[in-house]
Amino acid sequence: SMASQFQTDLDTEVDVRNELRTVSRALEKATKRVLHILQRIHLEAESDEKTTKLGETGMDLIIKDVAPILAQIGEKLPPSEYYKYADFFRFNVIKSVFAIGLSKFLLDGSFATVQFVASILQIPTAETRKSGGIFLEWEEYLEGMIDVGQELARLAKNCVILDNYGLVAKIHSYISTLTFGFSGMNFKNDGLRRRFDSLKYDSRAIEEVVYDLKM
Amino acid sequence: SMASQFQTDLDTEVDVRNELRTVSRALEKATKRVLHILQRIHLEAESDEKTTKLGETGMDLIIKDVAPILAQIGEKLPPSEYYKYADFFRFNVIKSVFAIGLSKFLLDGSFATVQFVASILQIPTAETRKSGGIFLEWEEYLEGMIDVGQELARLAKNCVILDNYGLVAKIHSYISTLTFGFSGMNFKNDGLRRRFDSLKYDSRAIEEVVYDLKM
Amino acid sequence: SMASQFQTDLDTEVDVRNELRTVSRALEKATKRVLHILQRIHLEAESDEKTTKLGETGMDLIIKDVAPILAQIGEKLPPSEYYKYADFFRFNVIKSVFAIGLSKFLLDGSFATVQFVASILQIPTAETRKSGGIFLEWEEYLEGMIDVGQELARLAKNCVILDNYGLVAKIHSYISTLTFGFSGMNFKNDGLRRRFDSLKYDSRAIEEVVYDLKM
């Protein structure tokens, strides 16, 4: 009957949610672990050696621990219902983008493109997406990169404390690129806009650090 | 009759609530007194002597005035109904954790572990808890320690005003440890997560103080 | 470390919640099935034979399907944390009380006491409870019995539609007893008080049916 068919649909959905809840928790744990380790940068950013080391560790953990869980989520996700369940993993995908972006900076000072991030996470981008399954949405990529900007603004001041002035210069150049890239976009009054406004503020803060150092 | 049986149970509950209300008020007064005294740190943090003195007073008052009231609450609490009545004292247990954490920092700059806090309050932790009675919940411990972080962020600026730069360095190291420790945790509770985000903000504020001093 | 200790406790709690979520869903399904069948009373209350039959089926299903699941919940529930997790099953315990109360009425027109309900559900009452585990709270029993009153108020009109005037008289007597019993209680809980006010309204509705039949 119609009611029992509906019941079946509802039960399936509950099952999907339960499975996604479990995998998402694993995702959260794996992501948290990388973030936790990357936090050490503020205490240890004394030498290039140390920062490169941390960047390597960060990248490795994402590849080894986070990417496989995203693959699992992709399998559990019913085809063409990405947005219905995206809230289960959005937050941690953003955090993974952040971890990759930060690690890449620590490794070689360079900027992680959306293709690069997607290749590390082993998921398609909005461009290369076929249909169904998980992919790297632009919004999540952008939000993660703003997080990188904010973290580097904090790092700049800690570099001064740790007397690592070379890194400050790299951060300055990185954040300028990032802010310039974002400044071409027209955000509506949404979350991204507010985040970007705070990024502009951070960018100015770093300019002040650079200026202070010159004095 | 059924009604009178129900009435008896209900009356028992009302009595428990009345007793807990009275003891909780005593708890609030005792806790408030410690907090009131510890507030002076912002006015008096000129020398190590003064801060140590204040830390001692804080710790003494908790041991002498607060712990005995928690013991009383433990007695009034019907076994296995901790969660039913926890709202009566949660808030002030958090404040006591805060007072212990802050006093410990003032005494020797060190971090108060959950075991240390529980031993001062003379109640078990979630680990050592037998069953029934009062105990130190993780959530309350963590909230109290976040409060310590916030208070120290405020104190850091006041230390600069009072020219006590040595204490700023201690605060910086303390809060780095605290923030780093927390960054590895997966809070399920959104309240704690939000509180932790504000701790990260405080941590950044202290780094800026250290940065300003350096420049 | 402290963080990992916290993590372990948190993981345990997550596991408990996951298990309770699964069993609670089973409870909901079992309860729903009884309610679904008992709904037929409004369509079939033509003869004593039919109503007795339905009452028997209801009672059987509770004993066979619902009680064993409550036993499972009791096992999963950490001792002395009843109130922490009660929201997982409260709603369906109320619905089970309702099903037992209604079935008992359909069987022999009599009132299901709290002891009777607890014996069918095979769980202790607030009186006979030892400590820990699941038990039948007064609030849940009373809510369930108010639900019975509401359902009978609806049934009274349907009995008139089906020309079963004998059942109307039984309902009238049942609800008078129920309302009179409740009117002696001092609810502390505003929710229950409001529910009871609506029961008084239902009671009046049934008196009007009896009055209409008399005229």
Place this chain on the structure above:
Amino acid sequence: SMASQFQTDLDTEVDVRNELRTVSRALEKATKRVLHILQRIHLEAESDEKTTKLGETGMDLIIKDVAPILAQIGEKLPPSEYYKYADFFRFNVIKSVFAIGLSKFLLDGSFATVQFVASILQIPTAETRKSGGIFLEWEEYLEGMIDVGQELARLAKNCVILDNYGLVAKIHSYISTLTFGFSGMNFKNDGLRRRFDSLKYDSRAIEEVVYDLKM
């Protein structure tokens, strides 16, 4: 100091509230008991003998159990702070007015004036009030009398069920008086207006009963 004076004031207020909470609970119990017994009227209104008996019991209980508690409340109430604490007892004063009004009707079919109710409760009215202490506010008197009207509307139909047509006539006359008295007042859009509107509805319902009986 100012702060300690303020603390004293706050503590005094907490004490007053605690005492009033306890006495109010006693008031609630005493009032509830009378209401509970008066509820029997709907089951027993077969003969004048029974109704008179119930009216006597009701009046006795108010005089013996309720009035002394109101006296206690009057003593606890700080002078000239009636309205500050009125919420503690308002509800049950209304219920007591109701109980007196209903009992008076059951005793001799007559209407309980505000003076009569106040004399039974042994408290002054708004007119005879000196200053401070408890008194019978008009709003509470009026609301209690509307409750009497509603209860009698219900009783009228139950009288028909119990074949006590004489009482229906008395109720009809009583409610006409009550409705006429109220109809001169101009309520704003407040609680009393809504209550009075429902009284008018009840009044019409009784007219229909009288009409039905004539047919």
Place this chain on the structure above:
Amino acid sequence: AEMFDKAKAYLDVKRNKDDEIFHLTKDITYESKRIIFVLHRFFIYDDACRDAKRKLNMLLDSDRYFLGLAKALEGEDMSLHYRRYTHCVQECIEAMMFLHFIEHRKIPTYEDVKSFLVWVIKDEKCNTDPSATEKDANDDDGSDKPQEISTTTTSSRTLTVPLSLTDYMLGICDFTGELMKAAIPTLTKPKWHSFLYQVFALVREIYAQFAGICAENRLFRNKMSVMRASVIKIEATVYRLKM
């Protein structure tokens, strides 16, 4: 910077699509409510059904309403837009069901309702032909070869507004509320008592069936408790009729 341009383009398209769908659904909801309003007058106004039917067809086949929505949704990820358009779909199928019940005294099936939300559109241009846009301009000059014209004109696309079973079920819930509102006033209109009995039978049957559904969906739970209130009101009306 090129990457950011792509992001900008992507987000702009996404937001414009969302705006477009938002406006369409607002209008559809409004018109659906109007149809329900018209249908409620069928006791007093003979042409109510015909009016409603005309309005409903317009609502379905106009680019300003459902056909427009179907076009906007073509090729889109449905799960992205679902939350936006689900409400207007429920509102509209409530209207469809109401009309169907008044005409046939029964409830349309899930398949019935879905079939209303399918459109077959003839394409004047063939999308698979890369030169189609070029030829488009020359459409009227008859210079194309017959075979080509034939493949071009017979190509057609099927558009739909996907209807989930949940939408259908939630639509039924709302529909019972409308039936209740329609049924209660019939107490005083003997001509319509058979209608009242039919509503009574149908709504009770629906409620008895739905009562067995175990849903975590809060919306469904809320609608069920509203339905329960409707059932009780309808039963009370039949009871009044009987007394």
Place this chain on the structure above:
Amino acid sequence: AEMFDKAKAYLDVKRNKDDEIFHLTKDITYESKRIIFVLHRFFIYDDACRDAKRKLNMLLDSDRYFLGLAKALEGEDMSLHYRRYTHCVQECIEAMMFLHFIEHRKIPTYEDVKSFLVWVIKDEKCNTDPSATEKDANDDDGSDKPQEISTTTTSSRTLTVPLSLTDYMLGICDFTGELMKAAIPTLTKPKWHSFLYQVFALVREIYAQFAGICAENRLFRNKMSVMRASVIKIEATVYRLKM
């Protein structure tokens, strides 16, 4: 029926009194806020204090504002009206404190503030004399005996708007918020740095004292956490100044 007439009269009087007080308090609150607004301009506008003082006197001594409120409250049960008028009193003493601080760089005491809310009014008629109303009309013709005139004209009433200690304390809380708003912009105005330090000392001292108060009063708790935020902002400003 006579009883119901009494009830009607009683309720009408009560409601009219409530309306009267409601309108007075609304106006007082508005004017108090205006005074605070004017005071905030004292850094840039020399006469700000004088303006504010004039407005405040007008607010206290006008029948449209406080004196009117005192008259309306005369002989009334204060506990009945307290909830209505407490807010406007708090707002006004916030303005008084702000003005007092700017002029004297200290906070007025509870007694100071209470003294502002007392008025002694000379009565032209003697209320104790039952024939007073009759004589009232003849007031100007000088036919009354001297002694009688003397007792009549010297009689005076003392009116007050009762100020609870709670109102005073809550007023202080709000006042610290205004001080914070005034102090922060002084960072860039060396002329006002001594003002900043005075605010810094005062607000920290108030907070340290108030932090010991154990209140169930939710309003007080909320205001304390707002005050904490103000203290931190003022401290950060002094810190900035120092760096």
